[in-house]
Structures are given as C-alpha cells and as structure tokens.
Amino acid sequence: MSFVLGLKCRECGREYQQEPIHVCEFCFGPLEVRYDYAAIGRSISREAITKRPASMWRYRELIPIDRDPVVGLDNGFTPLVHAKNLGRLLGMPNLYIKNDAVCHPTLSFKDRVVAAAVNKAMEFGYDTVACASTGNLANSVAAHAAAAGMKAYIFIPSDLEAGKVLGSSIYEPNILGIDGSYDDVNRFCSEVAAVYKWAFVNINIRPFYGDGSKTYGYEIAEQLGWRAPDAYISPVAGSSLITKIYKAFKEFEQLGLLEDEVKTKVYAAQATGCSPVTTAIKAGKTEFTPVKPNTIAKSIAIGNPADGYYGIKVVNSTGGWGEDVTDNEVIEGMRLLARTEGIFTETAGGVTVAVTKKLLEQGKLDPEGVTVIAITGQGLKTREAVADLLTPPTIIEPKLGAFEATMKKNRWQ
Numbered sequence: 063m064s065f066v067l068g069l070k071c072r073e074c075g076r077e078y079q080q081e082p083i084h085v086c087e088f089c090f091g092p093l094e095v096r097y098d099y100a101a102i103g104r105s106i107s108r109e110a111i112t113k114r115p116a117s118m119w120r121y122r123e124l125i126p127i128d129r130d131p132v133v134g135l136d137n138g139f140t141p142l143v144h145a146k147n148l149g150r151l152l153g154m155p156n157l158y159i160k161n162d163a164v165c166h167p168t169l170s171f172k173d174r175v176v177a178a179a180v181n182k183a184m185e186f187g188y189d190t191v192a193c194a195s196t197g198n199l200a201n202s203v204a205a206h207a208a209a210a211g212m213k214a215y216i217f218i219p220s221d222l223e224a225g226k227v228l229g230s231s232i233y234e235p236n237i238l239g240i241d242g243s244y245d246d247v248n249r250f251c252s253e254v255a256a257v258y259k260w261a262f263v264n265i266n267i268r269p270f271y272g273d274g275s276k277t278y279g280y281e282i283a284e285q286l287g288w289r290a291p292d293a294y295i296s297p298v299a300g301s302s303l304i305t306k307i308y309k310a311f312k313e314f315e316q317l318g319l320l321e322d323e324v325k326t327k328v329y330a331a332q333a334t335g336c337s338p339v340t341t342a343i344k345a346g347k348t349e350f351t352p353v354k355p356n357t358i359a360k361s362i363a364i365g366n367p368a369d370g371y372y373g374i375k376v377v378n379s380t381g382g383w384g385e386d387v388t389d390n391e392v393i394e395g396m397r398l399l400a401r402t403e404g405i406f407t408e409t410a411g412g413v414t415v416a417v418t419k420k421l422l423e424q425g426k427l428d429p430e431g432v433t434v435i436a437i438t439g440q441g442l443k444t445r446e447a448v449a450d451l452l453t454p455p456t457i458i459e460p461k462l463g464a465f466e467a468t469m470k471k472n473r474w475q
C-alpha cells in the first residue's frame with residue numbers, strides 16, 4: 063500500500079511522478095516526496111502504531127515505499143534514554159539521549175535512510191546500489207545490499223577510520239577509497255551516477271533516502287509520550303537529518319498524533335574543523351560558505367552540505383542556534399557520555415554532547431526544558447579518537463598476591 067503521490071520541488075513547487083531523480087529540471091531545487099496525508103490520517107493512529115512491531119516500520123505510512131519492505135525489517139526503534147546522571151551534572155533534569163549508537167544492523171542512524179533507499183531501489187528495479195559516504199552510510203549500504211542480494215559500489219574518502227572501512231568491507235561490496243575529502247568523493251560520484259545506471263542512495267534516490275531519517279523523529283515524539291521536545295540538538299553533515307527531524311514532528315502534529323503543538327527549538331552541532339552551517343548561523347547568514355574539512359569527526363565532515371541552506375533555515379525558523387566544538391571537546395564529549403550514562407558513541411556523538419554543554423554555558427539552552435541530544439553512531443567504529451587516552455588493563459599473573467599488590471599500588475581500596 064502506497065501513500066506516495068510523487069515528488070515535488072522544494073523551491074518552485076513543480077510536481078513530478080515517482081522516479082529516481084533528485085533535482086528539479088527547471089530550477090535545480092531539491093525534490094521532496096509528496097504524501098497523501100488525508101489517506102495517511104485514515105490509516106495511522108497512536109493505537110495502530112503502538113500495536114506494531116518495535117521497528118522504524120511502525121510508521122510505515124510515512125516511509126516512501128510502495129510495497130512491503132524486503133530488507134531492514136527490524137531497523138530502528140532505538141532507546142530514548144532519560145540521561146539522569148549527565149543531566150544532574152549539567153543541571154538539566156529533563157535531558158534525553160536518543161541512542162542510535164545501537165541502531166540495527168550497522169550501529170548508526172544511517173540504517174534508517176538506507177532501509178528506505180534500498181527498498182525503494184528494489185521497487186525501481188535496480189540490481190546495484192551505490193553511495194558516496196563518510197563511513198556509516200557505506201557500512202549500512204554494504205550490509206543491506208548483501209541482505210538484498212544486490213551488487214554494491216561504495217565510495218569513501220581514503221583516510222577513514224579502520225572501523226568504518228572494515229565495517230563495510232566485511233560485506234564484500236566493491237569498495238573504493240578516493241584520494242580526497244568527502245566533497246571530492248561526492249562530486250566524483252555525481253559523475254559516475256551520470257554514466258552508470260545504479261541506485262546511488264544519496265544522489266538519485268536522495269528524496270526517498272532522506273525520509274528514512276524521519277523515523278528518528280517519530281520515535282522521539284512517541285517515546286516522550288506523544289510530544290515533541292523543547293530542544294533538539296542535531297549533528298550536521300549534509301544537513302538532511304536536522305531538517306527531517308523537524309519535518310517528522312510537524313507531520314505528527316498535522317496528523318493529530320501529538321499532545322501539544324510543536325515548539326521545538328532545533329540546534330545544529332558541528333566540529334569547528336568543519337562548521338559551514340554553524341558558522342553561518344552564528345554570523346546571522348542564510349547561506350553557508352563551503353569549507354575544507356579538518357576534524358576527527360569524520361562522519362560529519364562535509365564541507366559543502368547538500369541541504370545546508372535548509373538546515374540553517376530550520377534552526378533560524380524555530381528559534382534555535384548553532385555551535386561548534388574543537389576536536390579536544392569532541393573527545394571530552396565522548397568520554398563524558400560514556401562516564402555518566404554508559405553509552406559509547408562515535409565522534410559525531412561527542413560533538414552533540416559537547417555542543418549541548420557549550421550552549422548551556424552560553425545561556426542558549428533552557429536547562430529545565432525537555433532536551434534531546436542526538437547520538438547517531440557507535441564508538442567502537444572510531445576508537446582511534448580515544449584509544450591513546452584511556453587506562454589500559456594492568457597485566458598480572460593469575461595469583462591473589464599479585465592482585466592484592468596491584469590493588470594496593472593503585473589505591474583501589
């Protein structure tokens with residue numbers, strides 16, 4: 063059953079049939095999926111949703127595929143953790159972590175977008191999927207292609223973390239490390255996509271891909287008791303996720319699924335070494351200037367974000383703000399979350415935690431408000447960031463005397 067009417071240009075409003083295209087032929091604006099909200103309203107309700115399995119597909123009507131999904135059936139529905147310890151430390155009693163460090167199956171929120179994109183690619187009749195990726199997308203595309211029995215071409219910058227590379231190559235895709243930044247990879251993939259008739263999940267399938275992100279927002283609202291938060295802190299790479307979360311809250315509001323109206327302030331978080339969006343926000347600009355990335359937060363190191371303009375817009379229109387943090391602050395953010403909440407996130411999560419702390423210190427965040435920090439990826443994939451800073455195990459012989467001597471030496475008791 064499909065609730066998709068077609069595509070629509072975000073800029074000029076021109077409508078298109080469902081096709082594997084992503085830009086308007088007339089004004090080059092990005093295309094978005096058009097839904098039949100009246101029909102969705104008749105099919106979806108809080109009761110219907112809560113009876114369905116705990117996966118992203120419980121919001122099936124709002125995910126743009128026509129047939130039943132074939133792969134990624136149990137992706138999503140990750141924990142929303144009330145972060146009481148971190149909240150106590152920061153003086154934020156209503157602080158929550160949306161934990162996609164444990165998103166199934168490849169441990170990042172990209173499993174949501176890829177589930178939407180790969181099922182859509184199958185509907186369009188493709189036998190090959192591809193992507194330009196900063197790492198997590200590559201992992202997820204490679205895994206879903208394997209499960210779908212499709213061929214995969216993975217294009218990544220050649221200097222990614224070992225965990226991100228291994229997390230793709232284990233699925234045996236055709237994997238290419240491009241000598242350059244993500245922006246070089248992406249530009250190159252646009253050229254490849256023009257020649258090879260593949261489903262590039264974040265190029266020609268992008269409108270469908272992006273709407274997979276909305277499920278992260280639906281889950282937050284449902285898990286907060288059918289409410290949108292007062293503040294939401296999002297990592298920004300290509301700037302798709304930040305816009306889709308807000309869209310998710312607004313769709314739920316429009317469908318009458320929320321207790322109150324949406325008054326969420328949306329905050330953008332980037333690493334200082336790649337901060338085109340937050341720099342624009344802080345300067346009061348509506349357009350960003352592309353940058354050359356230089357940060358350990360590689361998963362969000364996109365210097366020329368495809369949806370950057372819309373990310374800035376959603377932040378400004380909701381009364382939010384943007385902030386960026388140094389690589390040392392990123393590391394401290396990762397360690398702070400691990401120490402207080404027992405959650406090991408990758409560098410992108412270090413960014414959102416550190417930015418939350420910074421925004422609070424600046425008085426930009428209401429400490430009492432219901433605040434959700436987006437944790438979008440898994441720490442074991444970026445272990446280089448912290449490995450040298452942590453206490454290694456003390457090596458001892460398996461003897462009580464040796465153990466007690468170590469206890470004493472380290473003053474553990």
Ligand SMILES: *Cc1c(COP(=O)(O)O)cnc(C)c1O
Pocket residue numbers: 170171172198199297298299300301302303304361362408410411438439
């Ligand atoms: C891709 C990614 C993001 C941001 O995604 P965009 O939608 O491109 O802004 C955030 N966190 C992690 C871990 C990612 O892999």
Ligand SMILES: [Zn+2]
Pocket residue numbers: 071072073074075076086087088089090091
């Ligand atoms: Zn247009």
